Amino acid sequence: MNKYTVTVILMVLAINSLAxxxxxxxxxxxxxxxxxxxxxSEDAKEAQLKSPNIVESTPIESRPRWQKSDNTEQLSQFSFEGFAISSPQAGESIWGAGGNITVSVNLDKKLQPNYRVKFYLDGISHGKVKSNSQLIADVERGEHQIYAQVIDAFSRKVIKTSEPVTFYVKQHSKK
Structure with missing residues (x-):
């Protein structure tokens, strides 16, 4: 036997003798x-002790109460059926924005505290926000495609993806 096994056995025996x-x-x-x-002394009497009160603890719920569960009723409650890009609109030409574009989505329901909206411009992620709009800087002129996703920040699962919208950034040419 190794020294750890012997130590554990001695500790168990000591605890039992104390009990x-x-x-x-x-x-x-x-x-x-x-x-x-x-x-x-000889006149000391053995104390008759009552057994201790034992209260079973309640298990702690491992996820926050507001976090999405696998319940299909809750899934349908937060399905975001009206989730769509509202700005820029499909086919819109944006003039003189200086490379800064504000994108936004329509949400038919309020975002849960653990949900975020993530915007993708030309397939590249542009952060996660708690609101339904975001300013994207340094957008070059030309054709662009944008879409958004509602993401659960804890599980990183995609809850809903919008349809992509194509828009155009145009700048006046110098003469």
Whole structure:
């Protein structure tokens, strides 16, 4: 046997012997009651102790109460049927924006605290926001495609993806 096994066995035996220890009760010359695990005198009596109150703890729920569960009723409640890009609109030409485009989505329901909206411009992610709009900087002129997703921030699951919208950024040419 290795030294760890021997140590564990000795600890278990020591704990068992402590659990079996008797408790004695005696009264001193001043009338004070004392309790001890060593018999102080022959007139000390073994204390009759009640068994301790044991209360079973309730298990802790591992996920926040507001977090989405596998319940199909809750899934349908937060399905975001009206989730779509509202700005820019399909086929829209944006002039003189200086490369800054504000994109937004329509949401038919309020986002849950753990949900985020993630925008993708030309397939590239542009962060996760708690609101339904975001400013995207340095958008070059030309044709672009944007779509958005509602994502559960805890599980990183995609809840809903919008249809892509194609729009155009145009700039006046210098003469």
């Amino acid at each position: 079996a220890t008797k408790i004695y009760k005696y009264t001193d010359e001043n009338g004070n009651v004392h309790y001890t695990d060593k018999k102080p």
